[in-house]
Amino acid sequence: MPAPPxxxxxxxxxxVSVTPCGDDGFxxxxxxxxxxxxxxxxxxFMLRREDRLSPAIPRPFSIYRQVGEDLEFLIKNMGTGTAAxxxxxxxxxxxxxxxxxxxxxxxxxxxxxxxxxxxGIGSAPFFMGIEQALAGMDGRKPVQRESITYLYGAxxxxxxxxxxxxxxxxxxxxxxxxxxxxxxxxxxxxxLEDLWKRGEVPRQVRLLACGPERMLEAVENLxxxxxxxxxxxxxxxxxxxxxxxxGCPVPTVESGPMGAWPNAKCCVEGxxxxxxxxxxxxxx
Amino acid sequence: MARLAVHLPPLALRNxxxxxxxxxxxxxxxxxxxxxxxxxxxxxxxxxxxxRHGNPAPRICETEAGFLNSIGLxxxxxxxxxxxxxxxxxxxxxxxxxxxxxxxxxDFVELAARLSDEPAVDALEVNLSCPNVQEGKLPFATDAxxxxxxxxxxxxxxxxxxxxxxxxxxxxxxxxxxxxxxxGADAITAVNTxxxxxVNWRTGKPGLHTVQGGxxxxxxxxxxxxxxxxxxxxxxxxxxxxxxxxxxxDVLEFMVVGCTAxxxxxxxxxxxxxxxxxxxxxxxxxxxxxxxxxxxxxxxLRTPQATPxxxxxxxxxxxxxxxxx
Numbered sequence: 001m002p003a004p005p006x007x008x009x010x011x012x013x014x015x016v017s018v019t020p021c022g023d024d025g026f027x028x029x030x031x032x033x034x035x036x037x038x039x040x041x042x043x044x045f046m047l048r049r050e051d052r053l054s055p056a057i058p059r060p061f062s063i064y065r066q067v068g069e070d071l072e073f074l075i076k077n078m079g080t081g082t083a084a085x086x087x088x089x090x091x092x093x094x095x096x097x098x099x100x101x102x103x104x105x106x107x108x109x110x111x112x113x114x115x116x117x118x119x120g121i122g123s124a125p126f127f128m129g130i131e132q133a134l135a136g137m138d139g140r141k142p143v144q145r146e147s148i149t150y151l152y153g154a155x156x157x158x159x160x161x162x163x164x165x166x167x168x169x170x171x172x173x174x175x176x177x178x179x180x181x182x183x184x185x186x187x188x189x190x191x192l193e194d195l196w197k198r199g200e201v202p203r204q205v206r207l208l209a210c211g212p213e214r215m216l217e218a219v220e221n222l223x224x225x226x227x228x229x230x231x232x233x234x235x236x237x238x239x240x241x242x243x244x245x246x247g248c249p250v251p252t253v254e255s256g257p258m259g260a261w262p263n264a265k266c267c268v269e270g271x272x273x274x275x276x277x278x279x280x281x282x283x284x
Numbered sequence: 285m286a287r288l289a290v291h292l293p294p295l296a297l298r299n300x301x302x303x304x305x306x307x308x309x310x311x312x313x314x315x316x317x318x319x320x321x322x323x324x325x326x327x328x329x330x331x332x333x334x335x336r337h338g339n340p341a342p343r344i345c346e347t348e349a350g351f352l353n354s355i356g357l358x359x360x361x362x363x364x365x366x367x368x369x370x371x372x373x374x375x376x377x378x379x380x381x382x383x384x385x386x387x388x389x390x391d392f393v394e395l396a397a398r399l400s401d402e403p404a405v406d407a408l409e410v411n412l413s414c415p416n417v418q419e420g421k422l423p424f425a426t427d428a429x430x431x432x433x434x435x436x437x438x439x440x441x442x443x444x445x446x447x448x449x450x451x452x453x454x455x456x457x458x459x460x461x462x463x464x465x466x467x468g469a470d471a472i473t474a475v476n477t478x479x480x481x482x483v484n485w486r487t488g489k490p491g492l493h494t495v496q497g498g499x500x501x502x503x504x505x506x507x508x509x510x511x512x513x514x515x516x517x518x519x520x521x522x523x524x525x526x527x528x529x530x531x532x533x534d535v536l537e538f539m540v541v542g543c544t545a546x547x548x549x550x551x552x553x554x555x556x557x558x559x560x561x562x563x564x565x566x567x568x569x570x571x572x573x574x575x576x577x578x579x580x581x582x583x584x585l586r587t588p589q590a591t592p593x594x595x596x597x598x599x600x601x602x603x604x605x606x607x608x609x
Contacts, residue, residue: 010317010557239344240553244309246355247344262337
């Protein structure tokens, strides 16, 4: 039975700041009462307010940045849980459960270049992902700046959260919007096709993706069709985050390494999965 | 320092705090989140005879004051439980209660018989909310005759003490309590989740794939408290309260209406450390109230007595009515 990570705890924190970001997002900066070791990108915490203003069930949020003792979460205002967090003021007490999940695989500098596909608020796990890839992960060779292409898509300009921060990391950043208000007009898959067609990105790449489910399904289909290595950072409803409630099933690839059981638990076996392991598109 | 030890004969618990089935895994998952030694006992997720893959997503859905689930008893079956999970539970320094579920009486019997010889199992909790596929698919817990039959057969198949977990989705829970007591249950867990549903009016879609599911969390506490009280005054076996319990005050409320122990369920999702802290918080409350033994509170509900002023002559024969209908 997959267990939660051994460093996961139920702990409290205080709000440091809430900074608006984009049309409907914000960066929540908190200081946990217990210091956190350096965290792998794409891991997450379950988060809620300690007062009664949050819903009963905490919400999972990817770590956006780790700054000294503080953790930052890039959050889109979606409903009651995120609205309660957006209304935190400095000092508001929070309950957090984590760090949870596996994080990105080792992004190493050997092999094909990396193309990172982010949709909307799905950009959150990529900021530290790029930083850590450039620094070298798990003792692997660091990834060169020119070997990372970050493709960031959203419905419109105002939903490309904090894109300038990504540009400052020095990797190639290309934006696209459905309405053409910023960057390429179209979605990240169309943008990637366009870059391929123009020969600006090699055909043989490794893919990482995080975004809306329909986008991830399309990325999975692309990876299968072109036989590309691909990892998806998934978001599901989660009750507990620690592998107990069985509320976050993700269909496994029957012929794949996890195929002995039809569901993987997004919280403890993910949230990052190889498309060899799970399928959103119904692959067998 | 108030005494917290309670008895669910023949079990002795160090305190009345148990984890509720399906909300605390098998303890290994939680050992870094809470001090398991500070918990009176752990109740496993429901184990079925054969593996079950569970329901399609969405399986969970939050509402204003609670939580809906329809997991579908996903689990890897009895063999896996005995081989992989039970040893993990056995390592914990606390009581181990295995929750069993089945859709056929004979499957309940097989589960009970197999677990009867497992020394790590201190008690069995029988999940009577499973549908009875042999007769009309209604849950066993909604039919006193069927609930009693399951308990009777399980009792015959095992040497372990049996807790009958009842459903609140019945007209008279006291009838169910009386039936399972007569059938040999050693204790009653009151209650399982309340049936509920959620819908998004814009999309017309239900919150759960199965449309309806089990409602839990603070919203159901008054319902659970009423059910626990009705059970407690109907039978003489101990009652384990369950439903929306989140604070030490909640724990003591359930004890006042007659519970000997309680289970913490959905509250663990919001804070998995809670069950490890509750016993200490209960102790502090008792100390501050000058009560030196938690057992002194059990069943101390003071029901209002009719007074001459309260019954005016022209309303003579009318007893106070708890229902508007």
